[in-house]
Amino acid sequence: MTTTSPEVPTTQNLALAIDIGGTKAEAALVDSNGTVVSGSRFRRPTGPLASSDDLAEAVRSVLGDAVASRTPGSTLLGVGVGSAGPITVADGLVSPLNLAVWRDYPLRQLVIDAVPDVPVTMRMDGECITLAEHWVGAAVGYDNVMGMIVSTGIGGGLILEGAAVAGPTGNAGHIGHVEVGGFDDPCLCGGIGCVEAIASGPKTVAWANRQGWVGATGEDLAAAYAAGDATAIAAVERSGRAIGQAIASATALADLEIVAIGGGFSRVTPDLFRFIREAIAKRVAFGFVTKVKVVPSSLSDAGPLIGSAALVHRADMLH
Template identity: 85%
Template sequence: MTMTTAAGETTTRNLALAIDIGGTKAEAALVDDAGVVLAASRFRRPTGPTASSDDLAAAVLSVLGSALAALPADATLLGVGIGSAGPISVADGLVSPLNLPVWRDYPLRQLVIDAVPGVPVTLRMDGECIALAEHWVGAAVGYQNVMGMIVSTGVGGGLILQGSAIAGPSGNAGHIGHVEVGGFDDPCLCGGIGCVEAVASGPKTVAWANRQGWVGATGEDLAVAYAAGDPIAIAAVERSGRAIGQAIASATALNDLDIVAIGGGFSRVTPDLFRFIREAIAKRDWDFVTKVQVVPSALSDAGPLIGSAALVHRADLVA
């Protein structure tokens, strides 16, 4: 897309193709170097635990192809950034999203390389992408020690420490969803007991409420019940917030974080979720833990795509 500068010079808009893959959807869009998603290029397809491997691959290729077809003829495509639910293997380009059981060591990066030949493709965990997005244009602008979190179908996270995104040797650094939190005995698909994902994700919070006698089916139902004062819904959200807060306190003790920005559909179940998170953190005695700010994402549901694009536009921060 061609633009004219104040000096009358003509420039070409540089774009990244961003892909986000999680437990409920695959999504793709074009994103410019200011972190703006081109709305007409944004496409999504459902995923889910009952989809076959071929279904998931078809969903990725569908949204990728539709977004790519929206690329203006005079724009420059700098690269493709992929954010995937974890765990992943960065070195091999493989993904094994816990909530997509048919994909174990699936060659996602190669699938995309084959679909967009000649264009650089970068794969990282979705939590790292969230951290990059918030640090770039979101709630964590100006902070150097950041955790980005997703609380949705699963719970994910990523780290920026001293201004650099930290992937770790396998690409799974910051995967806070599988930190175990005290006082909970919920079994996790990863094999752990009391992992924050097993306690505090949207589906797991709903399942706990159901076991207490609540009859709703979704996080949206839980939000309505919470707003109406249903005591089980309130207890369920408080429980989720307490688990998330404990995990953030531990992560802050380990990494001396300045700020944690949380996005994802279930993070919006009620603003009180953040109060419960902060109350759990405030029980610690150490100032370097209780100082951490916990804030909602400033990017709504565009954060994962913006973060995937940051793998291209902010490549200097990506280890």
């Protein structure tokens, strides 16, 4: 007669990750391999019409749901918080440009209160996506990286010489608010010609509307582009050119090796990347600029959560 020994549960070291942006708050558990734990991912809408209390409740809700999904025997190492910027890391405050009701909002304290007795680390969402790409994404093996999100807004972050660079306030790498030449689009930050004001999904759609195109969303624009609509093509080319100019400038400043771009609008058409690369290629005299690789994120829409988890699992990279 044979007997079967009971299975001993495997202990998992987990990070609780939360990503907060202009359209949603999302949380999940992420293991030490950068994998989102099945059944642990929860999402609530944010948006410009939400009140401050609505946003806070969305954060508490997704955090609570993710924590409740944790299986017995797992260890929660910490909470990683990625937020749209600008932020003030030292004080735990956030002022997301597209969430006007949060100005110097104490987000870190909100998370501490929601998940007590667990360390909480907060960084700008662009830094988080960069950490994710460097850890398990398109920038594995590179030490000088910029990650970008092209979606409702445009964000970014930097890894230089193998270390994540946040700067004294936490806003280093905020590529969306670099101004690019040849554009006069006003930006909510007060600048003129910021790449976010030109090339984010909503701003690209708005430009196409001003030219007479009648669609309403980035998805509509993608369909029109695929159908050969001239205005849609011009809108995407314009946005790609602006993003490429910003990347070329950032590479001239920081000698980047690779830029990995994610976010919903980055998938409007593969041609967006061609337009980006064509703009960079115009820096013909600067091989150290034209060398930069520009690639799509390989993490789909899980990148921001994996990056927030990297604040816990890859804490040795943080300055």
